[in-house]
Amino acid sequence: MAENKHKGSSLDSFLEGEGLLAEFQGKAIKEVIAFQLGEAMKERGLSKRKLAELMHTSRTQVDRVLDPNDGNVTLETLQRAAAIVGRKVQLELV
Secondary structure (H helix, E strand, O other), X not given: OOOOXXXXXOHHHHHHHOOOHHHHHHHHHHHHHHHHHHHHHHHXXXXXXXXXXXXXXXXXXXXHHHOOOOOOOOHHHHHHHHHHOOOOOOOOOO
């Protein structure tokens, strides 16, 4: 029986070894932000149309912000959306 070279390793170390860690981390961060924005919109009773109006952008752009699979959103756009729902985007290097 062949030895599993990944036995005992963490998911992060496995993904890093496969060259996929940065991609997965980026997707995970986007999923969390999209979820949190959606929840904050619900708390405030904001529709996508109303958020787009308040952001001075299109509903399509709001759809991109809220789509966890769409990574083509700028930090500025995320900051504007967050501010409207009473939140802020906070990033840190660790």
